[in-house]
Amino acid sequence: MSNRVIGQNGPVALTFHTLLTVFILAPLIVVILVSLSDKGYISMPFDGASLRWYREILRAPELLSAFLLSIRLGIASATLASAVAMPAALAIARYRFVGRDGLMAFFMSPMMIPHVVLGIAFLRFFSIMAWTGSFAALVLVHMLIVTPFSLRLTLAAVIGLDRSAEHAARSLGASRFVAFRRTLLPLILPGVAGGWVLAFIQSFDDVTMTIFVATPSTTTLPVALYNRITQSSDPITTSVSTVMIIGAIFFMFSLDRMVGLNNVLIGKRTG
Amino acid sequence: MTRSDFGQNSVPWLLSMPAFALFLGLLAVPMALTAVLSFNAFDGMRGIQPGFSLTNYVAILSDGYYYELFLRTGTMAFGVTIICIIIGVPETLILARMRPAWQGTFFVVILGPLLISVVVRTLGWQILLSREGPVNSILIRLHLVDHPIQLLFSMAGVIIVLTHVLLPFMIIAVWSALQRLDTQVSHAARSLGAGALTTFGRITLPQLMPGILSGAIIVFTLSASAFATPAIIGGRRVKVVTTAIYDEFLNSMNWPLGAAIAVLLLLGIVFVVVGSNQLTERKFKQVFA
Amino acid sequence: MSKLSLRGLSKIYGNKFQAVRDLSLEVEGGEFVSLLGPSGCGKTTTLQMIAGFVAPTAGSVAVEGRDMTHVAPEKRDMGVVFQSYALFPHMTVSQNIGFGLEMRRMKRTQLQDRVNEAISMVRLFGLEGRYPSQLSGGQRQRVAIARVLAIRPRVLLLDEPMSNLDAKLRAEMHVELRTLQRRLGITTILVTHDQVEAMTMSDRIAVMTNGSIAQLGTPQEVYDKPASEFAFRFLGHTNVVTGEITSRNDCSAVVRVGSASFSIEIGKNHTSTDIKLLVRPERLRIGAADDCKAKGRISTRLFLGGLWIYEIDSDIGQMRVAAQNMGDAQPQEGETVGINWNAGDLQAIALEMTND
Numbered sequence: 001m002s003n004r005v006i007g008q009n010g011p012v013a014l015t016f017h018t019l020l021t022v023f024i025l026a027p028l029i030v031v032i033l034v035s036l037s038d039k040g041y042i043s044m045p046f047d048g049a050s051l052r053w054y055r056e057i058l059r060a061p062e063l064l065s066a067f068l069l070s071i072r073l074g075i076a077s078a079t080l081a082s083a084v085a086m087p088a089a090l091a092i093a094r095y096r097f098v099g100r101d102g103l104m105a106f107f108m109s110p111m112m113i114p115h116v117v118l119g120i121a122f123l124r125f126f127s128i129m130a131w132t133g134s135f136a137a138l139v140l141v142h143m144l145i146v147t148p149f150s151l152r153l154t155l156a157a158v159i160g161l162d163r164s165a166e167h168a169a170r171s172l173g174a175s176r177f178v179a180f181r182r183t184l185l186p187l188i189l190p191g192v193a194g195g196w197v198l199a200f201i202q203s204f205d206d207v208t209m210t211i212f213v214a215t216p217s218t219t220t221l222p223v224a225l226y227n228r229i230t231q232s233s234d235p236i237t238t239s240v241s242t243v244m245i246i247g248a249i250f251f252m253f254s255l256d257r258m259v260g261l262n263n264v265l266i267g268k269r270t271g
Numbered sequence: 272m273t274r275s276d277f278g279q280n281s282v283p284w285l286l287s288m289p290a291f292a293l294f295l296g297l298l299a300v301p302m303a304l305t306a307v308l309s310f311n312a313f314d315g316m317r318g319i320q321p322g323f324s325l326t327n328y329v330a331i332l333s334d335g336y337y338y339e340l341f342l343r344t345g346t347m348a349f350g351v352t353i354i355c356i357i358i359g360v361p362e363t364l365i366l367a368r369m370r371p372a373w374q375g376t377f378f379v380v381i382l383g384p385l386l387i388s389v390v391v392r393t394l395g396w397q398i399l400l401s402r403e404g405p406v407n408s409i410l411i412r413l414h415l416v417d418h419p420i421q422l423l424f425s426m427a428g429v430i431i432v433l434t435h436v437l438l439p440f441m442i443i444a445v446w447s448a449l450q451r452l453d454t455q456v457s458h459a460a461r462s463l464g465a466g467a468l469t470t471f472g473r474i475t476l477p478q479l480m481p482g483i484l485s486g487a488i489i490v491f492t493l494s495a496s497a498f499a500t501p502a503i504i505g506g507r508r509v510k511v512v513t514t515a516i517y518d519e520f521l522n523s524m525n526w527p528l529g530a531a532i533a534v535l536l537l538l539g540i541v542f543v544v545v546g547s548n549q550l551t552e553r554k555f556k557q558v559f560a
Numbered sequence: 561m562s563k564l565s566l567r568g569l570s571k572i573y574g575n576k577f578q579a580v581r582d583l584s585l586e587v588e589g590g591e592f593v594s595l596l597g598p599s600g601c602g603k604t605t606t607l608q609m610i611a612g613f614v615a616p617t618a619g620s621v622a623v624e625g626r627d628m629t630h631v632a633p634e635k636r637d638m639g640v641v642f643q644s645y646a647l648f649p650h651m652t653v654s655q656n657i658g659f660g661l662e663m664r665r666m667k668r669t670q671l672q673d674r675v676n677e678a679i680s681m682v683r684l685f686g687l688e689g690r691y692p693s694q695l696s697g698g699q700r701q702r703v704a705i706a707r708v709l710a711i712r713p714r715v716l717l718l719d720e721p722m723s724n725l726d727a728k729l730r731a732e733m734h735v736e737l738r739t740l741q742r743r744l745g746i747t748t749i750l751v752t753h754d755q756v757e758a759m760t761m762s763d764r765i766a767v768m769t770n771g772s773i774a775q776l777g778t779p780q781e782v783y784d785k786p787a788s789e790f791a792f793r794f795l796g797h798t799n800v801v802t803g804e805i806t807s808r809n810d811c812s813a814v815v816r817v818g819s820a821s822f823s824i825e826i827g828k829n830h831t832s833t834d835i836k837l838l839v840r841p842e843r844l845r846i847g848a849a850d851d852c853k854a855k856g857r858i859s860t861r862l863f864l865g866g867l868w869i870y871e872i873d874s875d876i877g878q879m880r881v882a883a884q885n886m887g888d889a890q891p892q893e894g895e896t897v898g899i900n901w902n903a904g905d906l907q908a909i910a911l912e913m914t915n916d
Contacts, residue, residue, distance in 0.1 A: 453644055453646060455642045455643075455644050455646035456646045456647070456648060456649070458611075458613055458633070458640070458642065458646065459640065459642060459646035459647075459648070459707075460648070460659070461612075461613070461632075461633040461634050462611055462612075462633055462634070462636075462638060462639065462640040462717075463634075463639075463659050463660035463663055463707070463708075463711060464634045464635075464637075464660055464663030464664055464711070465634055465659075465663050466632070466634050469663070474648060477650045478649060478650055
C-alpha cells in the first residue's frame with residue numbers, strides 16, 4: 001500500500017534497471033554463447049554452433065580430475081564445517097558466557113581476512129608441516145573458510161527456534177541429548193542443510209585462497225580454470241564454466257527449497 | 272529460565288571446543304607464522320633465513336614502488352566503492368518498488384551470481400572487454416569511438432569487472448537497511464507537506480546512510496583483497512597488492528617479502544574497517560540506538 | 561458548508577476485495593468524529609483516502625468545499641498521527657516538531673515559537689534535544705501529537721494512536737487529547753477499534769462494518785439506540801433473549817419473555833413466532849427470586865471496582881447483569897436470584913440484519 005505514495009517505477013527507473021540487469025547477466029550469457037561455438041578459438045556461435053567444447057571436456061583428464069577433486073573437497077569440507085558449526089551454534093545461541101562475542105568474531109574472521117593472506121598463511125603452514133600436496137590438509141583449510149557460512153545459517157535456525165518443545169520433552173522425562181535429537185534437530189535441519197549447501201558452494205567456487213595451496217595433484221576446478229585462462233585462450237574454459245553455471249543454478253533451487261534464497265543471500269559474504 | 276541459559280562456563284566452551292581447536296590450530300597458528308615469516312630475511316640462493324630482521328618492511332616502506340602499489344590498490348577500491356554506491360542505491364530502491372513476483376525474480380538474477388565462481392564471471396568479462404569483443408563492437412556501432420578501446424589490461428577494465436562482482440554486496444546492505452524502515456515515517460513526512468523528492472532526500476536517505484556505509488566498507492575491503500579479477504583482467508600491466516603478493520610467493524619465491532606485504536594489507540584493511548565502524552558508531556549511535 | 565465532506569467513497573482492491581463501500585460523511589468544523597469498527601471494516605482505508613495515501617476507486621473528498629480527491633498528500637494540510645507514531649528517527653524532538661513548519665517555509669524565529677508552543681501544549685519540556693530512540697512510548701506519542709499541532713492543520717487524522725500505550729496512560733491521553741482538541745477547535749477524525757475510546761472522545765461515532773457506516777450518531781444515541789445488531793453487539797456487552805410472540809397485528813406484537821409480557825413494534829416482514837431481543841447488562845436488575853420476571857443461578861461473579869458483574873444461568877438464557885457498587889452486600893455465586901427490567905429496555909432487532 002505504501003507503494004502508492006512512494007510511487008511506481010517510472011520509465012527512467014525501468015530503463016536503468018534493465019541496463020543493470022544486462023550488465024549483471026552479460027558475462028554469464030557470453031560464456032554460455034561462446035561455449036556453443038564450433039570454432040577453435042573464442043568466438044560467438046552465430047555462424048556455426050556445436051557441442052564440440054563439451055565433448056572436449058571429456059577428453060581433458062586434468063579438468064575431469066579437477067572437477068572430481070572439487071566435488072570431494074566440497075562434500076568433505078562442508079560436512080566437517082557443519083559438524084563443528086552445530087555445537088558451536090548451540091553454544092553461542094543459548095549460553096551467555098564470558099568471551100562469547102570474541103568467540104563469534106573468531107569464527108567469523110575467515111570472512112574478514114583477505115583470502116590472499118589466508119592463502120599464503122596456509123602455504124607457509126603446509127610447507128612447515130610437510131603437508132603440501134595433501135588432500136586432507138586441503139579439506140581442513142577449506143573447512144576453515146566455509147565454517148562461517150555454515151555457522152551463520154545454523155545459528156539463524158537455532159535462534160529462531162521456540163524452546164518450549166524441548167522444554168516439554170524434558171519435563172516429560174527425556175534426557176538433554178534425547179530432547180535435542182528428537183525435538184531440536186528435526187526443526188533446525190533445514191537451516192543446517194542450507195548451511196551445508198552454502199558451504200559446499202563456497203568451497204567449490206573458491207579460487208583466491210586455493211591458488212596458493214594447490215599443487216598439480218591437488219588442483220581444484222576453479223584453479224585449473226584460472227590457469228587455463230591466464231595461460232591460453234582456449235574455448236574449453238567456457239564450456240567448463242557453463243557446466244559450473246548450470247550447477248550453481250541447480251544449487252540455487254535447492255537452497256531456495258531448504259531455507260529460502262532470501263535468507264541465504266541477504267547477509268552473505270564471500271572473498 | 273533454565274540454568275543452562277545463564278553462564279555455566281564449561282558447557283558452551285565444551286560445545287565450541289571442536290571448532291575452536293580447529294580454528295586455533297589452522298587459523299591462528301598459520302597467521303602467526305606468517306607474521307613471523309615477514310620478519311625473516313630472504314637470500315636468493317639459500318632461501319628463507321631464520322632470525323629477526325626488518326629488511327622486508329624497510330624495503331617496502333622506503334620504496335616508492337610499494338607506495339604506488341598501495342595507492343593504486345586503494346584508489347581502485349575507492350573507485351569501485353563509489354560506483355557501487357551510485358549504481359547500487361538506486362537499483363535497490365527500484366527493486367523495493369516492484370511487485371513481489373518481479374522482486375523475487377530479480378533478486379535471484381542480481382544476487383544469484385554470487386553463487387558462481389568469480390573465475391567464471393571474470394572469464395565472461397575477459398571475452399566481453401577484448402578488442403574484438405561485444406563491448407567494443409557496440410561502442411563502434413554506436414559511433415561512440417572510432418577504433419576499439421583498450422579495456423583489458425587497464426585499470427578501467429578492472430574497476431568495471433570488480434563493480435560487477437561486488438555490486439550484489441552493496442545491494443544486500445542497502446536492502447537490509449531499507450527493510451528496517453517504517454513506511455509510515457515517509458507517509459508522515461508527506462502529510463506534513465514534504466513532496467516525494469523532499470521526503471526521499473530528508474527522510475529516507477538519511478535513514479539509509481548506515482546501511483550504505485556498511486555496504487561501502489564491505490565493497491572497499493573486498494576490492495582491496497580481490498585477486499582473480501585483477502590478475503585476469505589487469506594482467507601484468509595493472510599490479511595491485513594481491514597480485515604483488517602472488518608474484519613474490521609463486522614467482523620470486525621471496526616468501527618473507529610477500530608475507531610482509533600481506534601483513535601490511537591486512538593491517539590496512541583492519542584500519543579501514545575499525546576506523547569506519549568508529550565513525551559510524553559515533554555519528555549514528557544516538558539516533559539508531 | 562461542512563469542513564470535511566466524504567461523498568460516495570469507495571475502494572476496491574484488485575477487482576475483488578471492496579474495502580470501502582460508497583461511504584458518505586459530513587464533518588462540521590471543530591467536530592470530533594470516530595470511525596469505530598473491528599479490524600478489516602475499512603476504517604483505516606477510509607482514513608488513508610482522506611489523507612491521500614490511497615487513491616479512491618470512486619467518490620470524493622472535499623475540505624471546506626474544495627475537492628481534494630486527487631490532490632497529493634503534502635498539499636492537503638492535514639495532520640496525521642500514526643499508530644506507530646512514525647517519528648523521524650534521525651531528527652531530534654524539536655526537529656521533528658518543526659518539520660511541517662519547515663515545509664511551509666516558516667521563518668526561523670516564528671518556527672521556533674510555534675515549536676515551543678506545541679511542546680508546551682503536550683508538556684514535553686526539557687526533551688527538545690533528544691532523539692526518538694531515547695524517549696518512552698508515551699513521550700513519543702506526545703511528540704507525534706505536537707508535530708501535527710504545530711502546523712495547525714485544517715483536519716486532524718488519528719490512526720489508532722493510542723493502541724500501543726498501557727491502559728492507564730491511554731485513559732489519561734483520552735482526556736488530554738480531547739481537551740486539547742476542544743480548546744484548539746480542530747476538526748478531528750479518529751480511527752479506532754476501542755469503543756470506550758470512541759465513546760469517551762467523540763462528538764459523533766460512525767460505527768463501521770464491511771466497508772460502510774452501519775450507524776452514525778452521538779455516543780449516547782449509538783449506545784442506547786443501536787440501529788443494528790452489529791452496532792448493538794460492538795458497543796458494550798449485550799444479552800440475547802428469545803421472546804415468544806403471543807399475539808400480533810400488522811405493526812406491533814405482544815411478546816412474552818420469562819414471566820413478563822409486553823408489546824413492541826415489529827416489522828411487517830417478521831413471520832416467525834419467535835423474536836430475538838437484545839438488552840444491556842446495566843439495564844437488568846437483580847432482585848428477590850420470588851418477585852421477578854425471570855430467575856436463575858449466579859454462575860460467576862466479578863468485581864470491577866465500580867461495578868459488579870454477574871453471569872446468571874437463567875430461565876431465559878445466559879444473562880450478564882451489571883450492578884453499580886454501592887458498598888452494600890451482594891449475592892454470592894451459587895445463589896438463586898431474580899432478574900428484572902423495564903419494558904422499553906428490551907430491543908427487537910430485525911432477524912434479517914444479522915451481519916458481523
